[in-house]
Amino acid sequence: MPKPVPADYVSRVLKPHDFDAFWDDVLRQAAAVPLDAEVVPDPLRTSDDVEVFEVFYTSLDHVRVASWYCRPARRAERSPAIMFLPGYQMDPPIPKEWARKGYIALSVAPRGKLRSNRHFNPGYPNLLTYNIVDRHTYAYRGFYVDTWRGIDFLLARPEVDGTRIGVVGSSQGGGLTITTAAMRPEVRAAAAGAPYLCGFMDAIDLTHTYPYEEINDYLRLHPERRAEVENTLAYFDGINFAEKIACPIVMNIGLQDNVCPPETGYALFNRIGASDKQLYPYDGHGHDAGRSRHSAIVDRFFAERLLSER
Amino acid sequence: MVQVPLNFREYWRETLASLARYPACPEFEPIPLRSTAFATLYGVRLTSVGPYRLFGYLSIPAGTGPFPAIYFSPKYQSVLEIIPQGTANLIRSRYITFSLAGRGQRNADTPYAAMFPGLLTEGIGDATAYIFRSIVADSVRGLELLLTRRELDPARVVVVGNDLALITAALMSGATHVVAAPALFYKTAELAIRTHAYPLEEINDYVRTFPALAEAARRTLAYYDLRAFAPGVTATTLLMAGAPGTLFDGQGLKPLVNALTSQVTVHESEQSLYRDGLYAEQWMAARCGISDLQRILPEHWRD
Numbered sequence: 227m228p229k230p231v232p233a234d235y236v237s238r239v240l241k242p243h244d245f246d247a248f249w250d251d252v253l254r255q256a257a258a259v260p261l262d263a264e265v266v267p268d269p270l271r272t273s274d275d276v277e278v279f280e281v282f283y284t285s286l287d288h289v290r291v292a293s294w295y296c297r298p299a300r301r302a303e304r305s306p307a308i309m310f311l312p313g314y315q316m317d318p319p320i321p322k323e324w325a326r327k328g329y330i331a332l333s334v335a336p337r338g339k340l341r342s343n344r345h346f347n348p349g350y351p352n353l354l355t356y357n358i359v360d361r362h363t364y365a366y367r368g369f370y371v372d373t374w375r376g377i378d379f380l381l382a383r384p385e386v387d388g389t390r391i392g393v394v395g396s397s398q399g400g401g402l403t404i405t406t407a408a409m410r411p412e413v414r415a416a417a418a419g420a421p422y423l424c425g426f427m428d429a430i431d432l433t434h435t436y437p438y439e440e441i442n443d444y445l446r447l448h449p450e451r452r453a454e455v456e457n458t459l460a461y462f463d464g465i466n467f468a469e470k471i472a473c474p475i476v477m478n479i480g481l482q483d484n485v486c487p488p489e490t491g492y493a494l495f496n497r498i499g500a501s502d503k504q505l506y507p508y509d510g511h512g513h514d515a516g517r518s519r520h521s522a523i524v525d526r527f528f529a530e531r532l533l534s535e536r
Numbered sequence: 537m538v539q540v541p542l543n544f545r546e547y548w549r550e551t552l553a554s555l556a557r558y559p560a561c562p563e564f565e566p567i568p569l570r571s572t573a574f575a576t577l578y579g580v581r582l583t584s585v586g587p588y589r590l591f592g593y594l595s596i597p598a599g600t601g602p603f604p605a606i607y608f609s610p611k612y613q614s615v616l617e618i619i620p621q622g623t624a625n626l627i628r629s630r631y632i633t634f635s636l637a638g639r640g641q642r643n644a645d646t647p648y649a650a651m652f653p654g655l656l657t658e659g660i661g662d663a664t665a666y667i668f669r670s671i672v673a674d675s676v677r678g679l680e681l682l683l684t685r686r687e688l689d690p691a692r693v694v695v696v697g698n699d700l701a702l703i704t705a706a707l708m709s710g711a712t713h714v715v716a717a718p719a720l721f722y723k724t725a726e727l728a729i730r731t732h733a734y735p736l737e738e739i740n741d742y743v744r745t746f747p748a749l750a751e752a753a754r755r756t757l758a759y760y761d762l763r764a765f766a767p768g769v770t771a772t773t774l775l776m777a778g779a780p781g782t783l784f785d786g787q788g789l790k791p792l793v794n795a796l797t798s799q800v801t802v803h804e805s806e807q808s809l810y811r812d813g814l815y816a817e818q819w820m821a822a823r824c825g826i827s828d829l830q831r832i833l834p835e836h837w838r839d
Contacts, residue, residue, distance in 0.1 A: 228836055270745050271653075315615040317652040319734060326732070340614040340652060349642060350615040351570075434625045435834050436618065442625075443569050482810035484622040484834030512810030512836070513622055518779070519807075 231481050233507075234496075235489035237425040239459075241466045248361065248461055249409065256286045256371045263379050265295065275299050276325040281332070283379050286371040292341035293376060294318060294333040296325035297385065304387040305330045306532035307380045311373055311395030311402040312339065314422060314437050315350055327525065328533055330386050332379065336372035336402075338365065354440040359454040361461045366423070370409075370462070373402050377410045390414060390532045394524065396515065397486060398422045400477075401464045404494065407475060408467035415531040416475040417524045420483055420515040424464035425490030427456055432487035465494050474502035476527050478520045480511035538723075538763040538791075547663065547759050548707060555585045555673045560681050564594065570618060574598050575628035577618065582681055584639070585673040591643035592636040592678060593618045595628040596687055604692030604824035606631045607682050607711070609675045609700040610638030612720060612735055614645075614652050622813065626832040631824070632688055636678035638671040638700075656720060656735050657742040661749040663756040668721075672760075675704045683710045692824045695771070696816075699762055706768035713823050714769065715816055717776035718784050721760040722792060725753070727783050736783075766795035773798050774819050776812065779805040810837060 242248070263283040271278035281293040298305070307330040312318040317340050324331035337346040338353055348356035348365055356365035381388045392415040395403045401423030407416035422437070429438045430445075441459075445452055460466060475498060479491035488507065495505045506523065508516025541547065560582040570577040570593075580592045595618065597603050606627075608620065616637040619627060627633065637643050640650025650658070650667075658667040679695065682688065694713040695701045699721040705711040720735060728739035743750045758764070773796060778784035786804040793800050803815050814837055821829040830838050 228838060231836075270741050273741075273744065315613065315617065315621055317614050320653065322732060322737075351618065433835050435622050436625070437621065439625050446572070447569050480808075480810065482808075482836045484624075484810070484813070484836050487836065510811065511808045512813060514807070514809040517807075 228482055231488045231492070233492050235492050237428050237465050237490065237493040239425060239427060239463045239465050242457070242460050245461060245466055252286070252367060252371060253409075256375065259284055259286065259288060261375065261378055261382065263382065271320055276322045278320060278322070281379065283375060285337070285375045286368045289337045289345045289368060289372070290342070291337060291372045291375065292335045292339075293379070294320045296321050296331045298325045298328060298330070301328070301330070301385070303385070305385060306390035306392070307332065307386045308392045308394055308528065308532075309334065309373075309376050309380065309406070311393065311399035311406065312336075313395075313397040313399050314353070316399075329392075329528075330380070330383070332376050334373050334376045336369045338369065342372070351436060351440045354437050355444040358441070358444065358458055359451055361458045364458050364462065366462045370402070370405050373406050374409055377406065377412055381412060388412060392416065392528050392532050394528070396420050396517070397513065400486075404464040404471065405467045407473055408470035411472065413473050415473055415528055416471070417527060418475065418477045419517065419520070420479055420486045420513055421464055421477070421491060421494055422486045423462065424494040425487070426459040426463055428490050428493070429487050432489055433484060435484050437485075465490075465497050468494055468497040469499040471498050471500045473500060474527075474531055475500050476504045476506065476524065478506040478508060478515045478517075478523075480513060480515040481507055481509045482512045483515065485513040538761050539758055540761075540764045541755070541758050544759060544764055551585070551669055551673055552676065552707065555677060558583050558585060558587045560677060562681055572625070572628070574626065580634075580681070582677060584677045585670055586639075588639050588648070588670070588674075589644070590637060590639065590674055590677070591616065592634055592681075594682075594685075595619070595633045596685070597629050597632065601687040602689035603630070603632045603687055604826070605682055605685070605688045605694070606633050606820070607679050607693065607695045608633065608635035609678065609695055609697035609704050610636055610641060610671060612652070612655070612698060614642055614650065616642050616644075622809070622834060624832050624834045630826050630832055632682070632685060634678065634682045636675065638674040640667070640671075653734050653738045653741075656738040657753070660742065660753045660756050661746070662752065663759055666756050668760060672700065672703055672707070675700045676708050679704055679708055679710060694820055694824065699760075702762055702769060702773070703760070703765050705771045706765035709770070711771040713820070714771045714773045715776065715820065716773065718762055718789065718792065721757070722762045722784065722789070724757045724761070731783060762792050763795045766792060767797055769796055769798050771798055772823065773800045774816065775800060775802045776816065777802050777804045779807045813837070
């Protein structure tokens, strides 16, 4: 049997003194870019019960970001919404299942993902280390903003009840759920699974699997840049965003997760600022983080916080 | 019983003949960033039917070999991985690994970029033009190329993937073992109507939008049904089935198991990527003579 994972693991990531100033500046730059949203019906994917649209909006550096947007065909005048955030290698799915549960659903393809890679395409592998020595041009600077702009898109939709927005995702989607819940107070409930992008520098010692292994590859070739890499990643580490989270949140991790080490999951959860937070650690599970058992918990969590106000 | 098209053999013989008209003309480019003390990684460009230039990642262990090899046939996603996410990088110290992007996937997306969802129904109304006819040829070409490596032990060649792994092993000799997780081409039309989940939902979307082409799509899919390929598989096979009660569970795959004439093991998913992944790693290691599996497992899976 694998060794037990310490629940009191403490990440060695330090929060830069100008962390908030850095992100305030990024948000200021983003705010200057009009969203310029375009909503295009997709008759091929639309069915009797779910309307499907392709959505495009503009984000930081004027990069055009694609998303899938689904609406229940039968819905209230203003409905709750879920934003789904994708895994590292995943092609963002059409979130029909969320629409069937009664939510308006947006599935974002941040820059570099399929359908959002015309202006920015570092490739996979490579995204994780793209400009990793410079926080001002690091790949995830725009990538994070792309997801936060999804909230702006939802808030602009007349059919969305802006007081009932939730965010969900696993792996990279879990990490993005953390950063989005932290930076967008409009998020009223969040569910993060097996969060990636949390405890980067811990993870590269705890595991030697891709995608984190991209950083080890980079440092093997450029050992002299370690301090710069560590410095950049501190601005993007979900653990440093966590204390800003105020909304109710559930998190699930797999104790045999070979992709996102469970130690970093514990370290992250312990730093989440919300008082209404719950961690579900699943023994005997890897990067699935117990999804088969946990999905009902997530459904109930969102239903109680978002659907019940109807 | 599956209705195998009368010209099934001819259809695939023609496909392979078209492939044979184009030599692979491989280029191997070392990638220092992804090379380690225990393995060297190469980016490989090679030609497939069309002609179309493909891309793959080939990792060769340090040492003299011969080494067992794992061929990761094209996945149903845009991204091409060096080794599957979550696999310990150290696996590259014991196995040659080769992962291939079929046409349309990243690094093989010029001039054709595949969409996900979308690829499964691309050209499905005409069996001669269906995109997967070329992608199957791509996958065969990948295995062909791997088998040319002098470092490889031809007695230990594992093909890992979805339906394409089994189809590739059926169409071409050289694979000694197969680890396959059916998802696309097993009773496709029949199972699609029982789910709303992609990728099979693509079939439902297509049939709903183009009802006049539904029968043509069904005819095309008959050329790809795993049951029709099963008698051609000689490799020892591990079928990764879905969890009990799901579309591809052990019970559901029984007709496929019965059609396979090779030695077959069925692992029904325990809905844990750890337990299922560990099972597959152990199965491959046992058959490839890897005696120190613990060393090449992910840290969180080791005893």
